Amino acid sequence: MKPIDRTLAARLASATPGSTVRLCGHVHRRRELAAVTFLVLRDRSGLAQVVVKPAEGQQVPPEETPVEVTGIATATPQAPGGVEVASPVVTALSEPALTPPVELWRPEPTVTLPALLDHAPVTWRHPAVRARWDLAAASVRGFRKTLDAAGFTEVHSPKIVESATESGANVFAIDYFGRPAYLAQSPQFYKQQLVGIFERVYEAGPVFRAEPHDTVRHLAEYVSLDVELGFIRDHRDVLAVLREVLAGMGRAIETYAADAVERLGVELPVVPPEIPVVHFADALELVGAPADEPDLAPEHERALGAWARETHGSDLLAVEGYPMRKRPFYTHPWSRQARSSEGGSNSFDLLFRGLELVTGGQRLHRLADYERAITERGEQPAAYASYLQAFAHGMPPHGGFALGLERWVARLVRAANVREVTLFPRDLHRLTP
Amino acid sequence: MKPIDRTLAARLASATPGSTVRLCGHVHRRRELAAVTFLVLRDRSGLAQVVVKPAEGQQVPPEETPVEVTGIATATPQAPGGVEVASPVVTALSEPALTPPVELWRPEPTVTLPALLDHAPVTWRHPAVRARWDLAAASVRGFRKTLDAAGFTEVHSPKIVESATESGANVFAIDYFGRPAYLAQSPQFYKQQLVGIFERVYEAGPVFRAEPHDTVRHLAEYVSLDVELGFIRDHRDVLAVLREVLAGMGRAIETYAADAVERLGVELPVVPPEIPVVHFADALELVGAPADEPDLAPEHERALGAWARETHGSDLLAVEGYPMRKRPFYTHPWSRQARSSEGGSNSFDLLFRGLELVTGGQRLHRLADYERAITERGEQPAAYASYLQAFAHGMPPHGGFALGLERWVARLVRAANVREVTLFPRDLHRLTP
Incomplete structure (x- = not known):
């Protein structure tokens, strides 16, 4: 079976709600709340939000791990671009990534110049x-x-x-x-x-x-x-x-x-x-x-x-x-x-x-x-x-x-x-x- | 007075016959016949033919000298592109160039590899x-x-x-x-x-x-x-x-x-x-x-x-x-x-x-x-x-x-x-x- 074409994060907003989409990128941010885990995925085009419910039994690997996510494009006003991915299957593409020397998901890079350069x-x-x-x-x-x-x-x-x-x-x-x-x-x-x-x-x-x-x-x-x-x-x-x-x-x-x-x-x-x-x-x-x-x-x-x-x-x-x-x-x-x-x-x-x-x-x-x-x-x-x-x-x-x-x-x-x-x-x- | 816009050799064919044109380039070939001297000018776009009659009193400098030529665009079936420059004023833009180590105007570069490289x-x-x-x-x-x-x-x-x-x-x-x-x-x-x-x-x-x-x-x-x-x-x-x-x-x-x-x-x-x-x-x-x-x-x-x-x-x-x-x-x-x-x-x-x-x-x-x-x-x-x-x-x-x-x-x-x-x-x- 031919795999579903990849959707870039920046194009997720154009996906038909209810359709199955496949995204690839790094885990930019993993936020584990009581009722839900948010996975923000980063690819070359930008960020996309993935919502994981505990009952779905999906592990979200730590930040920076490369992943493939297949799920349902779902209209949600709160998501960036108005569309997020629900009911996902999350596949890690490498072992869990080591925690980065700088928190890459923060809006601003709170990084000193030596840290920026040493960990370029x-x-x-x-x-x-x-x-x-x-x-x-x-x-x-x-x-x-x-x-x-x-x-x-x-x-x-x-x-x-x-x-x-x-x-x-x-x-x-x-x-x-x-x-x-x-x-x-x-x-x-x-x-x-x-x-x-x-x-x-x-x-x-x-x-x-x-x-x-x-x-x-x-x-x-x-x-x-x-x-x-x-x-x-x-x-x-x-x-x-x-x-x-x-x-x-x-x-x-x-x-x-x-x-x-x-x-x-x-x-x-x-x-x-x-x-x-x-x-x-x-x-x-x-x-x-x-x-x-x-x-x-x-x-x-x-x-x-x-x-x-x-x-x-x-x-x-x-x-x-x-x-x-x-x-x-x-x-x-x-x-x-x-x-x-x-x-x-x-x-x-x-x-x-x-x-x-x-x-x-x-x-x-x-x-x-x-x-x-x-x-x-x-x-x-x-x-x-x-x-x-x-x-x-x-x-x-x-x-x-x-x-x-x-x-x-x-x-x-x-x-x-x-x-x-x-x-x-x-x-x-x-x-x- | 504003100088006439430069015409590239490759565009000479589009010049209005009888109009004054200005070309810049190197003397690619100087051919002195009894009744006329041909100057083939080379610029980044290609070659153009300039015809100099003895009565016009124009010196054509040796090959490779950079020149500016102002003259009359003239339809001539024998010229490349069907248009040549007649009644020119030829101005050398440097001293006469030394004869190149290879005759650059010949159709084929009859040059050995060491000569090509030494005189690149x-x-x-x-x-x-x-x-x-x-x-x-x-x-x-x-x-x-x-x-x-x-x-x-x-x-x-x-x-x-x-x-x-x-x-x-x-x-x-x-x-x-x-x-x-x-x-x-x-x-x-x-x-x-x-x-x-x-x-x-x-x-x-x-x-x-x-x-x-x-x-x-x-x-x-x-x-x-x-x-x-x-x-x-x-x-x-x-x-x-x-x-x-x-x-x-x-x-x-x-x-x-x-x-x-x-x-x-x-x-x-x-x-x-x-x-x-x-x-x-x-x-x-x-x-x-x-x-x-x-x-x-x-x-x-x-x-x-x-x-x-x-x-x-x-x-x-x-x-x-x-x-x-x-x-x-x-x-x-x-x-x-x-x-x-x-x-x-x-x-x-x-x-x-x-x-x-x-x-x-x-x-x-x-x-x-x-x-x-x-x-x-x-x-x-x-x-x-x-x-x-x-x-x-x-x-x-x-x-x-x-x-x-x-x-x-x-x-x-x-x-x-x-x-x-x-x-x-x-x-x-x-x-x-």
Whole structure:
């Protein structure tokens, strides 16, 4: 006999009252009253209530045990969705589960950060914790969808690289068949080379930083959403793509993670038709900082965020024209006619509610400019031979940006620590689970 | 004055004859005849022909130089798509490009494998080489689309892991803040733990194998398409998902990489409504191998592929019931009632045209089974403490599979070497570009 099709918890409300249904999930909550036992079942779609009467002789295994429940769909105003399962046959699918380190059935996860991280395989089962990753997964989906529609090609660049030259410090060394190699800190060099091939590329993959500081914002491994495109006029074209990507990520969250938005009270960013832009020098002036500051301090970023909200009604603000000396060697110098900017660059930081979320800009594209920039750092262009091949053989004006997935989600849920939104974080102290 | 919108090469055929168009791309081919110079421009969408007359005084820079071309769309039966650009203004966007190591404009890439790999940033620009990756990108897109629609959640598991216990050998060691760590050989342990959280998960990310052999099939780093799902009856449910995934990948290739299919003469797999399955013991008998063989040799796999084609009209054949002793410790033993299979497992290999493409199956899900399996390997369960947490706290019957992206594309284009379809391969000898 063919088994009855499985009903997902979220679909139980649509079941015909009186029909036999079959649900599969974990025992989310077992509540034994004198006259009845309630079994709340949790599956990937949500929760469903099962009512067990003592006379039915059904054992309800302890919380977290996976079970199969077959019973009668019964309309009950008190049940979530208005339908519960009565007269059930409850079959445990494993031995009784050990009591979780955190009570997963409580409305809020009353869990300290160390407990969350040490018991990640179990604590992520809490619906309010899981919801954080639902935001992440929907965001990546929106990222890809926007770029696929705009003619970008998804690429996968190597994570094992020959040299630590890109930014020099904070790289992980590996033993590569007896010779040294490194873990890529970003796909930067590769995504540029790939612009010569595909013109528009993106990658959503891991990057690695041997970050020696223990902060709430840094991870040793995180997911970088990287974009690069050719035939731009300057960094403003990159910013326009970033605007579309952020809008698309917001739409995807609304579409695919609506439950998480509601449960976590997420305020999605207001993405204006055009992201407001302020020049770095003007930003310093706005916040009353000295004109020779080389960078924005966190309090400056916060003040600019508030200013953008008030003046432009925008959660997003781009600061362009950062001093060249604070940007990587491949950064294109300032080129916009609209204003002069001595020592400035065609690069930007995007602030999201007053915190830096994205760095992007135009890159150099002429071989001679690279040779000069590398020489000025006191290095030999020959050390970059494989990267420079692309430029020797013709590269268009291009630029791009990188957005850290965990940092984005942390902002959305106003997490105090980026580890709260990372499935299995890696840092100075943590290598498990 | 607002610049004229850019026209992609592939859209030139739709331009109004006589209108002014602006194209951007690389000089794919410069052909100087006595009376006229042809410039074939290549952008991300394809090729377009530009005609330059000597009297127009336009210099056409050498091949691969990025250019902007503004001119008049002109109907010409001989041009690709029936429209070319006449009376152009040609602007070089960088210095003249160096002559490529391979003539990219020739219909076929007459390039040896070492040249292809050494000059990857340039050789991948050849349309017939680039088409290989178009197949890969479309495949991943179809993989995700199918699984998104089936309620799967995309995850990103850590690539830096504490122990090399999963399969023991061939791991890359890294210096992790002064202590040893390893690069993940697969997301296997994590995707299982994540089934307890999301029930259905997938990941498309890099995996790392310190493969000491120099073969045409192995890479030190490749893209693994990983799937895992809970509440299955046995491995046949996993196989049913794999069937949908392969069908979805084929459809995505047809939709998003039609040009690549035509150019490379790809024969997409025939995916029958149900993938034919043969038991390992029957497979041995079919190919005339001794009944006590622990595995299938390549010539057996080829013979089975031919048999599946003849008997079932299928490019795909699943072999189930592999001996437990040849499978990883987390493999679930044989459980189907339909036939006995002493020492067999609920696992399968999927053959695609007689070559192994996917390995999958049901996993153990009870803590006691894991403790026994690990002890039987002569290891301590305590060494797996963080993995085993998930099982102690209740895990449903589950299973999954892993499919190597590069191997899949290599099969589609019948590449002799998997490196031909890998953007920047990593192997025993190769760490650049």
